[in-house]
Amino acid sequence: MNKVKSQNIEVGKTYFSGSGGRFETRCRVLEMGLTVHHLDGKNTVLETGVRFVQVKGPYTGKEGTITLKSFAQWAKGEVATGKE
Known part of the structure; x- marks a missing residue:
């Protein structure tokens, strides 16, 4: 894929x-x-962060930003x- x-x-x-x-993970944006602050040793800051919530998977309901x-x-x- x-x-x-x-x-x-x-x-x-x-x-x-x-x-x-059963191992598929789904996330809604x-x-x-x-x-987003990168952990690259340079403290690089980018404004390209995506906040999401996991809607299927082991952390369903948890939010994250990457x-x-x-x-x-x-x-x-x-x-x-309709398939979410």
Whole structure:
């Protein structure tokens, strides 16, 4: 499976990890454009953070924030509307 392109990720949509079955993880995007501090030793700050909530998986209901690039690499596809 291919990853989702960064420019195609949207607030309100749900994306899946692609592992399938009972191990599949799904996350709904809550907000984008957040400030993210990287742990790169340079204290790099980017405004590409994606806040999400896991809606299926071991941490269902938990929220997190990662960079848009990382979220796009994780996401293997968008969950069809009504299938969330």
